[in-house]
Amino acid sequence: MQTTAGEVAFHELIDADEKIEPRDWMPDGYRKTLIRQIAQHAHSEVIGMQPEANWITRAPTLQRKMTLIAKVQDEAGHGLYLYSAAETLGISRDEMQQLLHEGKQKYSSIFNYPTLSWADMGTIGWLVDGAAIVNQIALQRTSYGPYARAMVKICKEESFHARQGYSILLALSRGTDEQRAMLQDSINRWWWPALMMFGPHDSDSANTPQSIEWKIKRVTNDELRQLYIDQTVPQAHYLGCTVPDPDLDFDVETGHWSIGAINWDEFWDTVKGNGRLNRERITHKVKAWDDGAWVRDAATAYAHKQQTKLEKTA
Amino acid sequence: MNTATVTTPLARYVVRLADDNLILGQRLAEYISEAPELEEDLAIGNLSLDHIGVAMHLYEYAATLGDSSTTADKLSFLRTEREFTNVLLVEQPHAGFGDVIARQFFFSAYQTLLWEALASSADTILAGISAKALKESTYHLRHAASWVVRLGDGTDESHDRMQAAIDSLWRFTGELFESDDLCAEMVISGAGTDPAALQVPWDTKVAAVLREATLTRPTDPYQATGGRTGMHTEHLGYMLAEMQWMQRTYPDMEW
Numbered sequence: 001m002q003t004t005a006g007e008v009a010f011h012e013l014i015d016a017d018e019k020i021e022p023r024d025w026m027p028d029g030y031r032k033t034l035i036r037q038i039a040q041h042a043h044s045e046v047i048g049m050q051p052e053a054n055w056i057t058r059a060p061t062l063q064r065k066m067t068l069i070a071k072v073q074d075e076a077g078h079g080l081y082l083y084s085a086a087e088t089l090g091i092s093r094d095e096m097q098q099l100l101h102e103g104k105q106k107y108s109s110i111f112n113y114p115t116l117s118w119a120d121m122g123t124i125g126w127l128v129d130g131a132a133i134v135n136q137i138a139l140q141r142t143s144y145g146p147y148a149r150a151m152v153k154i155c156k157e158e159s160f161h162a163r164q165g166y167s168i169l170l171a172l173s174r175g176t177d178e179q180r181a182m183l184q185d186s187i188n189r190w191w192w193p194a195l196m197m198f199g200p201h202d203s204d205s206a207n208t209p210q211s212i213e214w215k216i217k218r219v220t221n222d223e224l225r226q227l228y229i230d231q232t233v234p235q236a237h238y239l240g241c242t243v244p245d246p247d248l249d250f251d252v253e254t255g256h257w258s259i260g261a262i263n264w265d266e267f268w269d270t271v272k273g274n275g276r277l278n279r280e281r282i283t284h285k286v287k288a289w290d291d292g293a294w295v296r297d298a299a300t301a302y303a304h305k306q307q308t309k310l311e312k313t314a
Numbered sequence: 315m316n317t318a319t320v321t322t323p324l325a326r327y328v329v330r331l332a333d334d335n336l337i338l339g340q341r342l343a344e345y346i347s348e349a350p351e352l353e354e355d356l357a358i359g360n361l362s363l364d365h366i367g368v369a370m371h372l373y374e375y376a377a378t379l380g381d382s383s384t385t386a387d388k389l390s391f392l393r394t395e396r397e398f399t400n401v402l403l404v405e406q407p408h409a410g411f412g413d414v415i416a417r418q419f420f421f422s423a424y425q426t427l428l429w430e431a432l433a434s435s436a437d438t439i440l441a442g443i444s445a446k447a448l449k450e451s452t453y454h455l456r457h458a459a460s461w462v463v464r465l466g467d468g469t470d471e472s473h474d475r476m477q478a479a480i481d482s483l484w485r486f487t488g489e490l491f492e493s494d495d496l497c498a499e500m501v502i503s504g505a506g507t508d509p510a511a512l513q514v515p516w517d518t519k520v521a522a523v524l525r526e527a528t529l530t531r532p533t534d535p536y537q538a539t540g541g542r543t544g545m546h547t548e549h550l551g552y553m554l555a556e557m558q559w560m561q562r563t564y565p566d567m568e569w
């Protein structure tokens with residue numbers, strides 16, 4: 001097979017740790033992988049609004065309510081920003097959304113778990129946004145320029161979210177027995193799903209080697225997960241809480257925490273659509289979209305009428 | 315003594331203003347993640363934040379008046395339906411985007427006039443809060459009015475839906491301009507304003523937008539009333555049950 005100039009340039013850029021930009025030549029697989037990954041990330045931001053919106057109306061104080069609204073707003077903004085990044089690869093937001101609605105593009109499985117107490121608003125910020133940060137700090141060095149830049153911008157807000165989440169949990173940890181029980185229960189429910197956010201073990205991750213070669217992925221799933229565990233376990237302990245893992249162990253020699261076996265059946269069930277709330281999340285999303293069709297149609301029709309008027313008077 | 319209460323006339327007046335904002339902010343919050351597009355979810359979030367934010371400032375101010383030992387959170391989460399004094403318009407539920415927009419349009423058209431008047435209140439704190447809120451509500455009105463026009467003059471379907479939303483909420487607009495003894499007292503003290511004086515400019519504003527939107531200004535003479543005396547529609551109780559659930563279930567805790 002002939003090597004084209006574009007292909008040579010692509011590999012030179014990758015080797016030199018430079019960014020690939022929308023106008024550069026790129027392999028089909030590179031483009032497809034990125035579309036899949038960025039779209040999935042965008043969908044996660046948007047679907048992730050639901051479990052938190054679930055507690056906005058019940059937030060216990062005005063200040064917490066406002067902070068939560070602002071967070072959910074940020075996530076909508078992240079979604080918009082990431083859809084724009086994906087659009088530079090030649091797919092439209094509407095197309096991606098359609099694929100999401102049809103189940104052909106995914107979003108992070110973490111959002112298929114229900115938010116069952118106020119403590120979950122803290123735990124999501126701390127554990128879920130926290131995991132996203134670990135992932136996204138690595139992605140700031142991803143080889144595709146628009147994605148890397150989106151990550152830089154988004155990471156700043158995510159760390160804000162993580163801090164706000166932890167502050168909710170700190171308040172609970174200093175509270176009554178009921179509040180501390182609520183806190184521990186929440187950690188018990190979110191700990192393992194949060195660890196699963198980093199994806200399958202490297203040995204079972206089909207896409208990893210190619211993605212690493214293309215420098216889309218800079219760090220492997222297991223490496224990121226370990227980084228996350230090491231930083232998170234002490235934070236749980238600081239709250240006076242445990243993580244629900246009888247095998248959790250600190251290795252003095254390596255300085256790392258080791259964990260018990262992850263329930264990958266649960267992970268794959270959720271990925272395949274049979275998690276706790278997969279159907280509810282998509283149904284909610286599709287309903288909002290369908291309910292809004294008349295509004296979007298009206299906006300288009302109105303813009304069209306205005307355009308016609310302009311042309312007539314011109 | 316119930317600590318979720320204020321006593322002085324000024325405090326009661328400020329709480330009344332706050333109640334309108336909290337209840338509308340809460341209604342808007344219900345809609346987040348259900349908007350027709352992401353941009354609109356962001357806009358609805360902004361509206362909700364603005365209203366709850368101004369409510370919090372007003373409650374905090376009210377809590378400093380008289381010998382009250384209350385707080386913004388107590389006023390929000392520990393009063394009953396009969397103690398809330400918001401207008402009925404803001405507690406009305408929405409079945410869809412048309413209702414959200416109609417409610418916002420009517421209310422923001424009123425609020426821009428209200429804040430404008432209160433920005434020159436003799437009470438400097440209230441004047442300050444009002445001046446800031448005026449900027450926000452000016453944006454709210456622009457946003458809502460632009461949707462009223464686009465939906466009214468969009469498709470046949472959107473025209474009918476927008477007209478239906480306007481018609482169904484019209485009966486809650488008259489209450490915005492009702493005066494009572496407390497208003498009269500506030501006018502005398504210079505702290506407050508007479509809502510009745512806002513009706514004509516409101517009507518002019520609203521009529522102009524409806525005209526541009528090719529919508530018909532309703533003429534339904536029936537106007538509901540009662541919010542200012544705590545005689546609410548049945549919707550408010552459910553909203554408070556949800557909003558106050560944490561504070562009622564776990565009393566006296568820090569969050």
Ligand SMILES: [Fe+2]
Nearest residue numbers: 045074075078
């Ligand atoms: Fe985000």
Ligand SMILES: [Fe+2]
Nearest residue numbers: 045078132158
């Ligand atoms: Fe994220």
Ligand SMILES: [Fe+2]
Nearest residue numbers: 075129158161
């Ligand atoms: Fe976040």
